[in-house]
Amino acid sequence: MQSRTLLRASCTWLETWLQRPRPRPLSTRLESMDPEPSEIDENYRVAISTLNGLQTNAAVLEQIRRRGDDRMVSEYNRMQQYLERVGIAPADLAQLNAVHVSGTKGKGSVCAVTESILRCHDFKTGLYVLVYTLSSCISIILKAPIIHLRSPHLLEVRERIRLNGQPLSRGEFVSYFWDVYSKLNNTRHLYNDAMPSYFRFLTVMAFSVFLSNKVDVAVVEVGIGGTHDSTNIIEEPVVCGITSLGYDHTDILGPTLFDIAWHKGGICKQHRPAFTVEQRPEALTGLSRRARELGASSLSLVPPLASYPGPLPELGLKGKHQVPNASLALQLSSYWLQNHSSTQSECVSSGRADSALPTAAPFPLTQEFTDGLRLCRWAGRNQVVERGNVTYYLDGAHTPESVAACAEWFLSQMDTSHKQDTLRVLLFNTTGKRDTRTLLLPLMECGFSRFVFCPNISHSEDTQNSPDHTSHMVTQSSQLSHCYANQECCKHILSDKNAGVADVWEEPASEEKTRACVSVADALQHMDTHSAARVVVLVTGSLHLIGSVMSVLGFTVEDL
Numbered sequence: 001m002q003s004r005t006l007l008r009a010s011c012t013w014l015e016t017w018l019q020r021p022r023p024r025p026l027s028t029r030l031e032s033m034d035p036e037p038s039e040i041d042e043n044y045r046v047a048i049s050t051l052n053g054l055q056t057n058a059a060v061l062e063q064i065r066r067r068g069d070d071r072m073v074s075e076y077n078r079m080q081q082y083l084e085r086v087g088i089a090p091a092d093l094a095q096l097n098a099v100h101v102s103g104t105k106g107k108g109s110v111c112a113v114t115e116s117i118l119r120c121h122d123f124k125t126g127l128y129v130l131v132y133t134l135s136s137c138i139s140i141i142l143k144a145p146i147i148h149l150r151s152p153h154l155l156e157v158r159e160r161i162r163l164n165g166q167p168l169s170r171g172e173f174v175s176y177f178w179d180v181y182s183k184l185n186n187t188r189h190l191y192n193d194a195m196p197s198y199f200r201f202l203t204v205m206a207f208s209v210f211l212s213n214k215v216d217v218a219v220v221e222v223g224i225g226g227t228h229d230s231t232n233i234i235e236e237p238v239v240c241g242i243t244s245l246g247y248d249h250t251d252i253l254g255p256t257l258f259d260i261a262w263h264k265g266g267i268c269k270q271h272r273p274a275f276t277v278e279q280r281p282e283a284l285t286g287l288s289r290r291a292r293e294l295g296a297s298s299l300s301l302v303p304p305l306a307s308y309p310g311p312l313p314e315l316g317l318k319g320k321h322q323v324p325n326a327s328l329a330l331q332l333s334s335y336w337l338q339n340h341s342s343t344q345s346e347c348v349s350s351g352r353a354d355s356a357l358p359t360a361a362p363f364p365l366t367q368e369f370t371d372g373l374r375l376c377r378w379a380g381r382n383q384v385v386e387r388g389n390v391t392y393y394l395d396g397a398h399t400p401e402s403v404a405a406c407a408e409w410f411l412s413q414m415d416t417s418h419k420q421d422t423l424r425v426l427l428f429n430t431t432g433k434r435d436t437r438t439l440l441l442p443l444m445e446c447g448f449s450r451f452v453f454c455p456n457i458s459h460s461e462d463t464q465n466s467p468d469h470t471s472h473m474v475t476q477s478s479q480l481s482h483c484y485a486n487q488e489c490c491k492h493i494l495s496d497k498n499a500g501v502a503d504v505w506e507e508p509a510s511e512e513k514t515r516a517c518v519s520v521a522d523a524l525q526h527m528d529t530h531s532a533a534r535v536v537v538l539v540t541g542s543l544h545l546i547g548s549v550m551s552v553l554g555f556t557v558e559d560l
């Protein structure tokens with residue numbers, strides 16, 4: 001009897017055991033354990049708000065600045081420490097076979113085209129791009145005023161880290177984010193409670209993503225400058241590129257092109273070559289000296305795009321200014337293809353005048369190269385979007401050179417045959433300390449009859465805005481007053497006979513010509529209410545403004 005009871009109990013136990021939740025075969029397990037989309041979105045929101053917590057509060061920055069202790073640690077040492085805390089030694093970064101790109105204009109474009117070309121050659125690519133990497137330490141080291149910035153992306157932060165051209169999915173972002181965050185958080189007690197700032201964190205995370213995915217190449221854009229940038233922890237890039245240099249962030253980098261070249265050329269590395277585009281002599285002299293100082297194997301100018309033998313494809317990235325960028329991307333990728341598994345040892349020859357650099361040879365373009373140039377897409381740069389009777393021309397130009405290039409591109413797109421029934425509108429904003437007048441003047445040649453100003457805020461109701469667009473450092477009211485100041489500046493230009501633009505306007509300057517809106521949604525609604533058969537809107541002045549416009553127009557990261 002006792003044994004029968006025992007047997008029944010054993011059978012019940014066995015039954016229960018057999019019915020327990022089983023582990024699935026690995027392939028299906030990962031799939032079915034993926035959280036539901038809404039859960040992914042929620043996890044993503046939590047990760048983003050934790051990441052936003054790393055945006056250094058302006059008050060804390062001010063305190064650090066007064067204490068001056070941030071100056072004691074170099075950016076290299078700081079990044080080295082963060083990387084080591086997540087289990088990466090700086091030497092491991094050699095496995096990334098990096099292409100490292102700095103410059104004032106066109107860094108993002110050159111990185112995008114280089115990545116596209118190498119992907120068309122069937123390599124597994126990583127791409128890390130930033131609009132800005134203004135780490136507090138740069139402004140502090142250089143004793144410059146603190147500049148406030150929004151997060152560095154158009155729609156969502158995950159678009160900044162790409163594998164094979166695709167932004168990380170929300171699910172991937174969450175899992176890499178927590179992996180890196182928890183390693184740093186668990187070790188903070190050993191390091192004076194230090195956590196990396198927002199931009200440094202993203203850099204550490206990007207490197208971690210690329211190493212764990214064993215990419216063949218990582219194309220990495222410098223955030224700001226070069227010498228003191230967090231990406232300059234890359235000690236052994238395969239090749240470096242320096243795009244067009246101009247006057248931007250002069251309060252941080254210095255007032256002359258020579259100073260700017262010193263910073264941007266600071267990514268050159270010993271025994272590694274660098275390529276650059278045609279520049280003003282002062283910039284070339286600065287770059288050349290810096291390349292020599294750092295022991296680069298060579299610094300060469302890229303040849304004109306038209307000199308490459310054979311037919312050239314239509315470039316995926318539009319605008320005349322993309323032509324030298326394309327040649328730089330060709331030289332970087334060609335060099336990478338031939339040399340990514342070997343090392344170089346020559347140094348820049350010193351017999352040459354500083355501003356007279358050798359020009360690299362053009363080469364016949366194979367299908368992979370032409371596909372890379374043709375298929376490259378880079379959202380927010382010279383992009384055209386149709387919505388009903390409104391055509392948006394989106395370009396994130398925000399320096400005098402790029403705004404001039406943008407105006408030229410916009411005019412080249414205008415079909416003057418329908419001039420009468422087409423209303424041309426400028427939607428504009430600036431960030432930081434940019435000189436609005438300097439940026440607006442080239443745009444005055446474009447024949448706009450309406451000028452709309454709004455902050456880089458998608459919706460005036462904060463609950464409707466993505467957490468990805470949160471800045472702890474810029475208040476909504478300061479953005480609004482900045483936008484009213486821009487409107488005032490525009491009115492001034494319109495009424496200023498000496499500005500050389502008065503004769504462009506058929507009607508006298510009036511209140512209605514300019515308008516300030518509280519948000520992008522408000523501004524776009526204003527475009528829709530016009531009775532003109534067609535409305536063309538040039539959106540420019542800030543890449544963040546472009547991001548907010550794209551968000552209101554319903555773009556998602558997957559559309560980029």
Ligand SMILES: Nc1ncnc2c1ncn2[C@@H]1O[C@H](COP(=O)(O)OP(=O)(O)OP(=O)(O)O)[C@@H](O)[C@H]1O
Nearest residue numbers: 104105106107108109131244321381396397402405
């Ligand atoms: N060589 C160039 N000369 C002038 N403008 C350019 C050039 N290359 C790109 N641009 C324009 O500059 C803006 C930013 O382009 P891109 O993102 O490629 O440059 P970036 O150097 O990464 O910019 P950022 O200043 O945002 O870091 C876009 O409006 C683009 O059309």
